[in-house]
Amino acid sequence: MKGFSLLFPEKIIFGNGKLNELKNISIYGKNGLLITGKNFALKTGLIDRIINLLNDKNIFVFNNVEPEVSVETVDRAADIARKRKIDFIIGMGGGSALDCAKAVSGICKENYSVKDYLDNKIKIIKDPCFFIAIPTTAGTGSEVTKNAVLTYTEKDIKISLRSEKLIPSISILDPELTLTMPETVTAYTGMDALCHAVESFFSINANPFTKLVAKNSIKLIFKNLYKAYKNGKNLKARYNMLYASLLAGFSFANAGLGAVHGISHPVGAILKLPHGLINAMLLPYVLEFNKKIINKELKNLNKELQCDLIENIKKLNKKLKIPENFKKITKITEDKIDYIISKTEFKTGSMTFNPVKMDKNSVKQILQKVF
Ligand SMILES: [Fe+2]
Structure with missing residues (x-):
């Protein structure tokens, strides 16, 4: 019989209406970056809801994640995180938004492009930015995994940025968010x-x-x-x-x-x-x-x-x-x-x-x- 080890996020909050728990989570720092898709979160009012739940924080919104997110988008979001001295990151949406946010949390403490990590020039060594994952689809699994799948445009491939450090700090799974x-x-x-x-x-x-x-x-x-x-x-x-x-x-x-x-x-x-x-x-x-x-x-x-x-x-x-x-x-x-x-x-x-x-x-x- 083989042995095994298991990896999990620090905390998983699951249940109807559980998005509201966001206001009770202790989050270090003042400046947050909310990373999400282009239309969904705006249309559903979820961006405003998150800003209201975290009304004691400054939340900057990056809602430019495209389906099958590209390395260029990750680099743009990571630049914003660095310039705004972001303390924590929230990824909300489907797999692409979550994977983008996850990658940004892993790389934004250093000044390298995500391509440098994917090309194996460097590794994720520093602890990532505190990262909260909030899926709004039921499928990606990104809320509990250690990898972010990205489209490496110039190489015509999809590739995973992998590190145990990328596992979200907290995942909030609220089935009500998937109703639409x-x-x-x-x-x-x-x-x-x-x-x-x-x-x-x-x-x-x-x-x-x-x-x-x-x-x-x-x-x-x-x-x-x-x-x-x-x-x-x-x-x-x-x-x-x-x-x-x-x-x-x-x-x-x-x-x-x-x-x-x-x-x-x-x-x-x-x-x-x-x-x-x-x-x-x-x-x-x-x-x-x-x-x-x-x-x-x-x-x-x-x-x-x-x-x-x-x-x-x-x-x-x-x-x-x-x-x-x-x-x-x-x-x-x-x-x-x-x-x-x-x-x-x-x-x-x-x-x-x-x-x-x-x-x-x-x-x-x-x-x-x-x-
Ligand atoms: Fe998949």
């Missing part, structure tokens, strides 16, 4: 959470704890994702989805992911499609590919879930209007497949945790099916 998520965002982020749970369950680095929470996450997503998609105001389904996403986050933060994420990052950087959509389409194909190694464990999981995992994922995709392959979305040439493979990272990150060892040929086999 549009249908497609509910579907894509929910399927991303399912990928986190399934991939970490079969990861070669999984341990008894990660398997337990991943399994529970899969069960909750199967029961609640379609309900939340069909009726966004269903608070019980939203609560269960945010909880499932948190469990999946715990699991993959400690066990790693697999080939779905390993392939989805270059596909996302090149085709500019949403992360959760790409993952949802890839998941059944990667599981079929992995079957030769995971078959026994898959059969046991199927028994416990009382369904066939792969077939159920396909059914769920259909109900969420996620196409079976990319043909319905975009045209992919053979050259493009080769380009995607050339940008795939095999030696580090998600791919290294896949139960079947992946190489260029295996990725090609999967891509030819899903494209």
